[in-house]
Amino acid sequence: MTNLFYNPVKVYSGRKICAEYDYSQHGKRALIVCGGQSARLCGALDDVKEALMGQGIKFSIFDKVEQNPTVETCHAAGAFAREEKADFIIAIGGGSPLDAAKAAAYFAANAKLTPETLYDGDAPNDPLPIIAIPTTAGTGSEVTQYAVLTYHRIQNKKTLKTPKIFPVAALLDAEYTVTLPKSITNATAVDALSHALEGYLSKAATVVSDSLAEKAMLYVGRGLKTLAEGRPDATLREKLLYGSMLAGMVISITGTSFVHSFGYPLTYYENISHGAANAYFLPDFMELSARENEDKVMRAYRICGVKSHEEFRALIENAVPCDRKFERDDAMKYMRTGFNGGSTMRGIYEPTSDDAYYMIKKYIR
Numbered sequence: 001m002t003n004l005f006y007n008p009v010k011v012y013s014g015r016k017i018c019a020e021y022d023y024s025q026h027g028k029r030a031l032i033v034c035g036g037q038s039a040r041l042c043g044a045l046d047d048v049k050e051a052l053m054g055q056g057i058k059f060s061i062f063d064k065v066e067q068n069p070t071v072e073t074c075h076a077a078g079a080f081a082r083e084e085k086a087d088f089i090i091a092i093g094g095g096s097p098l099d100a101a102k103a104a105a106y107f108a109a110n111a112k113l114t115p116e117t118l119y120d121g122d123a124p125n126d127p128l129p130i131i132a133i134p135t136t137a138g139t140g141s142e143v144t145q146y147a148v149l150t151y152h153r154i155q156n157k158k159t160l161k162t163p164k165i166f167p168v169a170a171l172l173d174a175e176y177t178v179t180l181p182k183s184i185t186n187a188t189a190v191d192a193l194s195h196a197l198e199g200y201l202s203k204a205a206t207v208v209s210d211s212l213a214e215k216a217m218l219y220v221g222r223g224l225k226t227l228a229e230g231r232p233d234a235t236l237r238e239k240l241l242y243g244s245m246l247a248g249m250v251i252s253i254t255g256t257s258f259v260h261s262f263g264y265p266l267t268y269y270e271n272i273s274h275g276a277a278n279a280y281f282l283p284d285f286m287e288l289s290a291r292e293n294e295d296k297v298m299r300a301y302r303i304c305g306v307k308s309h310e311e312f313r314a315l316i317e318n319a320v321p322c323d324r325k326f327e328r329d330d331a332m333k334y335m336r337t338g339f340n341g342g343s344t345m346r347g348i349y350e351p352t353s354d355d356a357y358y359m360i361k362k363y364i365r
């Protein structure tokens, strides 16, 4: 029996949707989870606070989510949610606050769960309901059952995966992405494109994930081309946000593949942002996948508006300069960590250790 599609997130979109949304359906007390700055800068935090006050909902704010949040930060946020007797969590931000909020909601409902036992298996209680407000167009976390967290015990990032942490609602307002600097717009777009392509070229791809991926590629792949030509307008911002959401739905079906597993150690050890880390490996992923299914890779390229491996590589490298070099020993460690990652063999092409070396060697100093 094949389950083609399951996604329980109610997705809403539109200008000022965060001000209009009826939060009171989820309870009387909210915890807002965000980072230190971006939720404030883009105006989302103010819109949400105003709406909560208007609806008579008490709220607290946990704004200590760092880039690539640790399991410990999420545990602290969960304990804070319990102390504050929050009925639900509102996550505002890029992938870091959204993923942190999912784990926090899980910790909040399961007082015995610790950073050490988070990944042991399904905890008994359902997490607090999560309302996700993305302020970048990249992770698609607002529509997935994943929280990717920094886990120092394994010196890498590790994904918490359970259908329980699908948000109950996602509120999409592209206006919040307008204040993003070019480097973040580009890197997050590469992350979204990576989700679409890794899902499209996954062994787990279905007719549903392919349909979603093709639209995501059209919006984000072609969007990257337009981004290279100048400042994004409102229409492009909206397409990138929708593309990111669609690509999130793709990986909610297929999971990611070796672009992500090789990218995680670059983020963990070298502090390269997640989207940028994907850029280091995405062109190679396409070339290697073509060994298995060239037609599908070429179809993906056509949708993205490029004609060849070279043009695709130029599109990605133009968006994110992959110019960091690593010491040989470090590079080999990242390669081994990436190769041993859980999603490495999910793609239609299973990389060999020679392929892994081919992918990393151009980044050796």
Ligand code: FE
Binding pocket: 139, 191, 195, 260, 274
């Ligand atoms: Fe990603």
